[in-house]
Amino acid sequence: MNDRKIYILVVDDEHSILKMLKLRLERSGYVVDIASNGKKAIAMIDENYYDVILTDIKMPEFSGEQILRHVKLINNDTLPVIGMSGTPWLLEQNDYDAILSKPCTTKELISAINQIFK
Numbered sequence: 001m002n003d004r005k006i007y008i009l010v011v012d013d014e015h016s017i018l019k020m021l022k023l024r025l026e027r028s029g030y031v032v033d034i035a036s037n038g039k040k041a042i043a044m045i046d047e048n049y050y051d052v053i054l055t056d057i058k059m060p061e062f063s064g065e066q067i068l069r070h071v072k073l074i075n076n077d078t079l080p081v082i083g084m085s086g087t088p089w090l091l092e093q094n095d096y097d098a099i100l101s102k103p104c105t106t107k108e109l110i111s112a113i114n115q116i117f118k
């Protein structure tokens with residue numbers, strides 16, 4: 001691993017999940033911002049630099065799908081988006097760079113992020 005910090009935006013409508021993911025990722029050396037809904041997430045994506053977005057797929061109002069679309073079409077299609085789902089087997093074809101099942105271990109989390117930067 002090189003010295004450059006990796007900036008991650010984590011999006012989830014459940015506060016406990018956001019807190020847990022932030023803690024785990026920071027312990028692993030990442031710089032983490034959190035957003036509790038898709039609208040906030042999109043504003044943050046437009047204003048800040050991130051290396052990867054980690055988003056819950058099912059959220060009220062603004063879904064992970066809408067964040068993904070925003071990133072891929074409007075913002076910057078090179079910004080990777082990892083989707084998190086409690087029911088990943090229900091996902092049909094999707095454009096996420098990776099899918100993570102919820103709940104996941106720290107190892108699975110880090111390995112999904114590492115895959116992106118390989």
Ligand SMILES: [Mg+2]
Pocket residue numbers: 012013014056058059
């Ligand atoms: Mg959710």
